[in-house]
Amino acid sequence: MSDLVLGLDTFGDVPVDDAGVPISQAAAIRQVVDEAVLADQLGVDVIALGEHHRPEYSISTPETVLAGIATRTGRIRLASGVTVLSSDDPVRVFQRFATVDALSNGRAEVILGRGSFTESFPLFGYDLSDYDALFEEKLDLFVKLLDEKPVTWTGTMRAALENADVFPKTENGLRTWVGVGGSPQSVVRTARHGLPLMLAIIGGDPARFAPYVDLYRRAADQLGTVAHPVGMHSPGFVADTDEEARELFYPAYKVIRDRIGALRGWPPLRRSEFDAEVAHGSLYIGSPETVARKIAGAVRTLGVGRFDLIYTAGAQPVSARTRAVELFGAKVAPMVRDILGG
Incomplete structure (x- = not known):
C-alpha cells in the first residue's frame, strides 16, 4: 500500500518534565510544535x-498551532483532529484553514466533527439541545464554501448569506474530512456530502467498525458521490520495549481516563482492562515492532487508507513523548509499509 497515509494526532495534553512536574500550557503548545517538526x-x-477546552489539554485553536508549525516544516500535512464545527462559525473556520493552507503551501486539512466533549457549547453560547442540528446545518454551509464561489445560504442556526464571497481563496482547494465516532447516520451524511470519512476508534476490536466502512462506500455509490479512502485514528504509544511503553503510558492514561469517566458514568479503569485493550482492542502500545504489526492488522482488516496514532493520552513525560514520535517516524511507519507490501 504505497499510498497509505500514516500520521500522528494529539490534543496537546499537558505533559510532565523528567522530574514529574507538569509544564505550563504555553510550554505544552511549544512542545507540540517541536514534536511536529x-x-x-x-x-x-x-x-x-x-480542539479541546479543558485544563488537561493545551490546544483550543488547532489552526493557530498549525500555522506556527507551517512556518517550521516543509512537507508534513497539517490537519485538525477535530475542529468542533458545531460551536464555531463555518465561514471563520474556512478562512482560518485557508490561511494555514497559504502559509504551508497547500498542506492544510480540516477534520470536522461534533466533538466528544461539550465544553465548547456553553463557552461560546450554544445550547446542547441543538447538538445535532448545529452540526447538520453548519456542515451544509461549509460544504458550499468549499466551492470557493459566492454563497447564498439560509439556515436557522446562523445568519443567512446572500451572494457572499469568502477570502482568502486557496490555490488548490481545502482537503476536508468528517470525523465520526460510530453513528450510522453520520457515516451516511458524510457520504451524502462526498467528503472523506475519518473514524475515531478509541476502544474495542477495530473490526467492529468494518460495517461502517462498508456503509460509507455503499451510501456513496447509491447517492452518486465519491467514496474516498477512509481514515481512522486510535490512541497508542511507542517506546523501545513493550514493557516500557505500557509502564510509561498507563499511570497518566488511567488518571485522564478516570477523570473523564467520572463525568460519563464509567467505572475506574482496571489494569486488567487496560492490558486486554492493548492485546486485543484499540490501544496501539508497545515496541515499534508490536505497534507496527497491530497498525498493519487494523489497516488490512478495515481497508483504510490512513491511520493516525493519537500519541498522547495524559501527562506522559516530555522525553518519552519525543522518543515516541521519533520511533513512530523512524521505525513504525516503515515497518507498517513493509508488512503491507508497499
Missing part, C-alpha cells in the same frame, strides 16, 4: 491537532 524531519505524513 521532528515528525516532519522523519517523514511522517501528517500531524493532526484536536
